[in-house]
Amino acid sequence: MPDPHDILFRALADPTRRAIFERLCREGEQTVGSLTVRSGVSQPAVSKHLGVLKHARLVRDRHEGRQTHYSAQLGALGPLIDWTSQMAAFWQTRFDRLEDLLKRMDQ
Amino acid sequence: MTNSATERLSVVVEREVPFPPEKIWRALTQPHLIEEWLMKNDFKPVVDHRFNLSADWGAVDCQVLSVEPNKTLSYTWAALGLESVVTWTLTPTGTGTHLRMEQSGFRADQQQAYQGAKFGWQRFFAALEQVVARSD
Numbered sequence: 312m313p314d315p316h317d318i319l320f321r322a323l324a325d326p327t328r329r330a331i332f333e334r335l336c337r338e339g340e341q342t343v344g345s346l347t348v349r350s351g352v353s354q355p356a357v358s359k360h361l362g363v364l365k366h367a368r369l370v371r372d373r374h375e376g377r378q379t380h381y382s383a384q385l386g387a388l389g390p391l392i393d394w395t396s397q398m399a400a401f402w403q404t405r406f407d408r409l410e411d412l413l414k415r416m417d418q
Numbered sequence: 419m420t421n422s423a424t425e426r427l428s429v430v431v432e433r434e435v436p437f438p439p440e441k442i443w444r445a446l447t448q449p450h451l452i453e454e455w456l457m458k459n460d461f462k463p464v465v466d467h468r469f470n471l472s473a474d475w476g477a478v479d480c481q482v483l484s485v486e487p488n489k490t491l492s493y494t495w496a497a498l499g500l501e502s503v504v505t506w507t508l509t510p511t512g513t514g515t516h517l518r519m520e521q522s523g524f525r526a527d528q529q530q531a532y533q534g535a536k537f538g539w540q541r542f543f544a545a546l547e548q549v550v551a552r553s554d
Contacts, residue, residue, distance in 0.1 A: 398429045402431040406433055409445055409456075413441060413442065416444070416445065416451070
């Protein structure tokens with residue numbers, strides 16, 4: 312069974328798919344039709360991309376009449392954002408630089 | 419049982435540094451020195467002073483909370499939609515100083531406050547793309 316991280320990374324690795332996801336993040340809920348207009352690819356292609364994003368739980372669909380509306384699910388990005396390990400790495404490099412500076416400073 | 423609404427995240431980095439607290443204090447509080455190891459800034463060691471740290475990836479909004487020369491310094495640290503507090507503690511040792519940095523203060527559930535617009539999507543995902551391309 313694929314790792315959930317793999318599903319997420321692969322869903323976001325494709326530039327067209329990422330553009331669709333970013334638009335949904337920026338502009339809110341949209342239909343396949345309106346997403347297709349500015350995407351530069353065909354409607355079936357957009358639908359396919361949305362399917363991949365949905366599988367990764369990055370988007371949610373909502374049916375209304377004959378239209379399907381898609382919205383971004385930012386919470387799905389949670390596993391990518393391990394704040395504590397990012398900040399720990401950040402401060403370790405800053406401590407290195409601070410020590411270098413201290414060596415160079417006058418008493 | 420953990421209560422995610424009250425759980426605090428915290429990062430601690432500690433080091434033994436072979437220099438006296440007074441010297442480290444200068445590096446932590448003088449803007450031209452701070453710039454050399456951290457980021458560009460308009461820091462002043464004055465309680466309530468608001469300052470910014472800036473880098474090519476964005477800016478951090480800060481406000482000084484406490485200043486105890488050569489001993490402790492703390493300031494708020496707001497970046498990427500998240501708020502935290504950075505506290506520096508300097509403790510003299512026989513050979514230098516035990517330097518401790520703790521960054522803490524926001525809840526685990528606020529991790530999702532990372533918003534697309536604030537996250538530097540383009541750079542992040544460009545890197546991601548390379549990683550994924552290599553793994554194929």
